[in-house]
Amino acid sequence: MNRLPVPEKLAVNKYELDEGHPHIVVNEEVCRAKCKNLACLYVCPANVYSEQNGKIMADWAGCLECGTCLVTCPSDALQWVYPRGGFGVIYRSG
């Protein structure tokens, strides 16, 4: 069976995008100074995090709001809150 890559799976989901209000902010300085394993790059089921030009970027629009990154981030470099009320992922099945 032809399986879907993560971005295509996310594209199936419904989201209400809160433009201009990122609910994830990466503190780059803390990342650089304290983080050894960059767990966010692999633990996220939605592949929200990526490294671009040595910088950790959060593509927060596709976030599934599970909190795995927050739990596993070893350096407390993430400022991670739920999106504002009514925004973010909207499960239709659950």
Added chain:
Amino acid sequence: MAEDEFDAIIVGAGVAGSSAAYRLAKAGLQVVLIERGPYPGSKNLSGGVLYGRVLHDLIPNFWESAPVERVITNQVVSFLTADSSINLDFKTETFNQPPYNGFTVLRARFDRWLAEQAEAAGAMLVPGIKVDGVVKRNGKVVGITAAGEEMQAKVVIAADGANSFIAQNAGLRDKIPPGQAAVGVKEVIGLPREVIEERFHLSGNEGAAYNIVGYATRGVPGGGFLYTNRESLSIGLVIHLEALVERELKPAEIFEDFLAHPMIAPLIKGGKVLEYGAHLVPEGGLKMMPPLAADGLLLVGDAVGFGVNNGFVVRGMDLAIGSAVAAAETVLEAHAADDFSAVRLQSYPARLEKSFVMQDMRTYARAVDFMKNERLFETYPALLSNLLADIYRQDAQPKKNLAPTLLKNLKASKISLLDLLKDALAGGRAL
């Protein structure tokens, strides 16, 4: 009492929050139920079967009006290796009689229905509002803040799930350490009703629930699940975070491997992915339990970490509802005495101790660690599969009886007999 003060504010309209709201509203209290999603259930994922007895006690014969998917009549435990599977497949018609043992539910539909029952009982449902924190006066919780506004109540019930920012904000707990949490990843896969019934040997509303251990998670502690809904399958993995981080593995990749496994692939063949979700699963058991009550505040459901996984069944929703009912009974008692102090609210943990909720948490307390035993995920499924392959393989070579075949395989598996004996004893006690 201030005019705009509610009797209770409940944060989170999942099964716990709505159950508590229903119970309190039914008793005539002024209850507000706040949900950050646009509708109840829109942020929730079902990671298990709803074992519904406790909800039946709260809302008799709820299945007659609730959007339940299927009645679970088939309970299957599967052990996987990379290329084999061994199933313990139990089917009984006794589970197909009211009040029924368990149901599959899709949370976006089920939670919405449950919140509507609370609303019909008199609770005020406020969706689309995220609660930012609690308001404390003289050390006592007296309300919440949301979108810059304050709302007051005699008591706040935090039913805001595994991350429970409310419990953290109130100082009752920190964020979950990676050693006490797992990530659940899940797809809902659409298939025609007849295909599901044929593929899983079901008639009518019967349903199947699979618990899958072993290679499902590439040897990382955790497990897989597969549940039949009416016209879809819920399939997913629960993966422990500590080991995931240690091995630097990606949940989405482990999940893809799982879906391609020769036992799984034919079950989901031809299906259409309807949704992809992820959710945090508290797995700390008794060890991570925060204080359940403070002045003006109670914690219920995943916010506490109520959950049981003993390899055969995964439970969360029934414990969440059980805790919510106990919390609601406590609030009713506190309301009658007009005393919401931490001392008075201690009757909540006391109630839970007397109910199945804490008793089951204690009964299965050791299952939490046992289910992380690495031999469970690689060595034992391999041993079983090699043993069965030896039994069934007919290759024109002389066969041996069962006992010597078992001994040969035990020896080849390099498990020490002491470990085997220890695991057997520990398993018998833990599960």
